[in-house]
Amino acid sequence: MVPLKSIFSEKQRQQLVKDAPTPLYFQLYTLLKSCIVDGTFQRGMRLPTEKELSDEFGISRITAKRALDELAGDNLVERRRGKGTHVIYRYRPQPVQAPLVAMLQEIESMALNSKAIVLDCDLLQPPQSLRDEFELGPGETALYLARVRERNGLSFGHYSSWTLGVEKPENPEIFRETPRLRYFRDNGLEITHVKQTLSAVPASAEVAGVLDLDPGSPLLSLTRRSYNVVDGEERLMDFLVCLYHPGRFQYRMDLTIDD
Numbered sequence: 001m002v003p004l005k006s007i008f009s010e011k012q013r014q015q016l017v018k019d020a021p022t023p024l025y026f027q028l029y030t031l032l033k034s035c036i037v038d039g040t041f042q043r044g045m046r047l048p049t050e051k052e053l054s055d056e057f058g059i060s061r062i063t064a065k066r067a068l069d070e071l072a073g074d075n076l077v078e079r080r081r082g083k084g085t086h087v088i089y090r091y092r093p094q095p096v097q098a099p100l101v102a103m104l105q106e107i108e109s110m111a112l113n114s115k116a117i118v119l120d121c122d123l124l125q126p127p128q129s130l131r132d133e134f135e136l137g138p139g140e141t142a143l144y145l146a147r148v149r150e151r152n153g154l155s156f157g158h159y160s161s162w163t164l165g166v167e168k169p170e171n172p173e174i175f176r177e178t179p180r181l182r183y184f185r186d187n188g189l190e191i192t193h194v195k196q197t198l199s200a201v202p203a204s205a206e207v208a209g210v211l212d213l214d215p216g217s218p219l220l221s222l223t224r225r226s227y228n229v230v231d232g233e234e235r236l237m238d239f240l241v242c243l244y245h246p247g248r249f250q251y252r253m254d255l256t257i258d259d
Contacts, residue, residue: 007040007124013056014057016058025067037091039091044093045086071085077087091129116147134162142165157244163189195224197223207219220244
């Protein structure tokens with residue numbers, strides 16, 4: 001069984017809200033389900049017991065049992081007395097359905113002209129799809145960073161990233177003032193190739209909350225993959241997803257035709 005501390009940050013383990021309109025069991029069910037569907041919890045893996053979930057998330061065993069029962073009802077896990085709860089869902093990577101925009105210039109100027117709020121920062125195991133891209137082995141981690149940016153008191157973008165080759169800073173609040181890529185460069189991470197894709201996605205409840213939108217509202221999604229050459233081969237080093245409020249952010253490109 002994979003330790004929960006390597007999957008969920010301390011903040012994520014404390015995010016279940018008793019007074020929220022959504023029942024506690026469903027909040028836990030949604031959190032576990034996302035990790036099953038994205039391959040973080042792989043087929044055959046034993047999930048934490050009801051007691052372990054209760055201790056880690058600060059909930060009752062009845063609540064934990066209800067969440068696991070719901071997963072079993074969705075045929076994502078199999079529960080057997082004396083043997084525990086095991087994942088039976090088989091993760092299959094899906095192709096990225098987004099156009100390649102091309103390599104775009106660094107957006108440090110925007111970072112310097114807006115305010116960043118750090119939501120989460122920890123060394124965690126990425127979802128299976130990213131572990132495959134990062135070529136990570138079992139138990140290996142990457143730096144997870146989640147932030148929201150605002151200008152004039154209005155939040156316009158939600159940023160989440162996974163990065164190899166850098167340690168968690170002693171004080172994650174450094175990302176309030178220091179652009180992320182500048183910090184990485186200063187700590188020895190070099191980038192030689194960038195790919196970006198643009199698409200539109202519906203806002204999750206979490207992102208909608210920080211961007212002042214209704215869940216399901218359309219967002220502009222920019223996904224950036226940054227690479228470096230390691231041992232003669234190009235390797236993914238940084239994966240960034242930017243979700244923008246369409247009424248507060250515009251993406252502009254100024255292109256010229258070569259002679």
